[in-house]
Amino acid sequence: MARRTKAEAAATREALLDAAEEVFLEKGVARTSLEQIARHADMTRGAIYWHFRNKADLFQAMLQRVRMPFQELVEEIGDPSLAERPLEAIRLACLKGFERLEQPRYRRVHAILIHHCEVFGEIDPLAMQNEMAEEACGALIDYCGCAARLGQLRPGLDPGVAGELLQAMLGGLFHDWLRNHEQFSILERGTLLLDTQLTLMRAAPSG
Amino acid sequence: MARRTKAEAAATREALLDAAEEVFLEKGVARTSLEQIARHADMTRGAIYWHFRNKADLFQAMLQRVRMPFQELVEEIGDPSLAERPLEAIRLACLKGFERLEQPRYRRVHAILIHHCEVFGEIDPLAMQNEMAEEACGALIDYCGCAARLGQLRPGLDPGVAGELLQAMLGGLFHDWLRNHEQFSILERGTLLLDTQLTLMRAAPSG
DNA sequence: GCTTTTACATACAACCTTGTATGGATGGCG
DNA sequence: CGCCATCCATACAAGGTTGTATGTAAAAGC
Known part of the structure; x- marks a missing residue:
């Protein structure tokens, strides 16, 4: 040839x-x-x-070809005012992630990593998932801590627990959707669940 | 021989x-x-x-050897008064599930199903996971709907969304813990996250 | 324009796994 | 007590996959 x-x-x-x-x-x-x-x-x-x-x-x-760390999503938004609205930063980053996941390449590769492969050779998918999860969880906890200091988190809600709650919820949604993406739209349900959860966790508007 | x-x-x-x-x-x-x-x-x-x-x-x-449907967990508790306290039924069933998952056999087999196998032969692990998820999600939505009718759910919180929120959070926690169980105790963190989430979703005590 | 390197296709040896076929010794049962 | 089904070990054939070795024709470089 x-x-x-x-x-x-x-x-x-x-x-x-x-x-x-x-x-x-x-x-x-x-x-x-x-x-x-x-x-x-x-x-x-x-x-x-x-x-x-x-x-x-x-x-x-x-x-x-499909790396997508949480922090990069926030940075790509490029809105400096988000520093004062950490919960909104979380929201926009997640929405950006949802949109990206609907692209076939991102969806397929993540589905493979999460649901269609085991350890083989020098590859340990669980270690990779751990890295992804910890990066996201750490960032979420940071933003929740920031929100708490700004008085934007519901009183009595520990920021660490709030971050873990968000990470668990997003992770579960992620796994469920990747298992069969035709069951629902991750953008639609993700937006609904995330907004609901953030509403529950936000401090009641003062005054 | x-x-x-x-x-x-x-x-x-x-x-x-x-x-x-x-x-x-x-x-x-x-x-x-x-x-x-x-x-x-x-x-x-x-x-x-x-x-x-x-x-x-x-x-x-x-x-x-390790089947564990959500409904069976509720039934095993055997407390008839739970019919009037659906959110408490969810709580106790989850705690029972957490405890059972800490038994090595339950933990190992679920970890295998979720994280250590792919499709092979006539086996489709994703279909099995789908069945498990849908059973749990359906039950959770039912209990949340019941809670809403009894006025035990926060006003404005849709019971369907509440159920999906719980299912996503529990599923995410489940996946994270099965990925490496030595990172945290599912009973401890699960109890903490679940109680926090239920507190956020419960109606404020009237009077 | 000539040489070298590139970008593959083809061929080959080695290994691993599966399914089945066969053998054998004993427990269960009349 | 004798027979048969059971419970498992061993042996064997077949196929699939991997890594590498080799071939080769054209693009790249000088």
Whole structure:
């Protein structure tokens, strides 16, 4: 076969990652062979072993395309007035996350990480999930602590507990939706649940 | 080898299931062979293929030992006065569930189902999780609806949303804890989060 | 324009796992 | 006490997957 140009090679690399997403999601990571991924992209295993060292390397490259830390979501909003409205910062960051998750690539890859893979090779999905969860939980607790200091949190509600409550609720919603995304829209239900929860946790407007 | 008595045969069956739990949890379902399970129980694959048809059959038998529907938890409490205090029914059922999850067998098997297996053979773990989630969510919404009719839910809080909120929060807590149970006690944090959430959702005591 | 490197396809050896077939010794039962 | 079904070990055939080695034709670089 003819050698491809640099742009074509980059395209096949992306095509391989696309194919991996689809096959991983459909059959699970463990049950899909590199042969199946290659054929789904109209390539052979040779292409995969050229672009990636092995399945674990391919998997990590796939994840690399959809990283979405909570803090970055807040920063992307770029509203400096959010420093004085931490609960609103949480709200907007979550809404931005919901919207992004509705893009097929983000949805698929997160669904694979959460529901369609086990430990294999040097890959430990649970460790990755732990990192994601702790990053989000830490940020949520920080913002709740900030809200408490500003008197925007309901009196008697511990900011640490409030943060863990939000993290658990968002995580549960996340898992449920990724399990079958056709059951409901994460943007719609997420907005509803989050707004309800924030209303419950907000301090009653003084005066 | 000598044939075992009926009691011994039943014991080896249980031993095989115990071994499966441990190896599945450690290495993931897909990456463990029947050979590894058998050796971990000081048996051979012959024993497995005698007691079970294949890996999927073994897996289902393992799950069968830890079924725990939400409704059954409520019924096991057996307090008729709970009909008038639906939010308390939710609370006690969850506490009972937390306690049961701290038993190694319940914790291990649920961790396997949620975090350490993919689709394989005729087994679809996501479908099983969906059933569990929907059963719990349905029950929670029912109890919240009952609470609303009794005036025990905060005015303006939709009982459907309240139920989904509880289900999401409990599910998120469940997933987080199963991911690494050494990080916190589900009984302690669960009690704290649940009580906080129920306090937020309860109607203010009238008069 | 020639050489080198790239971007794959193809071929091959090794391993692991599964399912089944077979064997064998004993417990249960008439 | 004799027979049969049970409970499990062992052996065997078949297939699937991985990693690597090799081939190759064109793009890149000088």
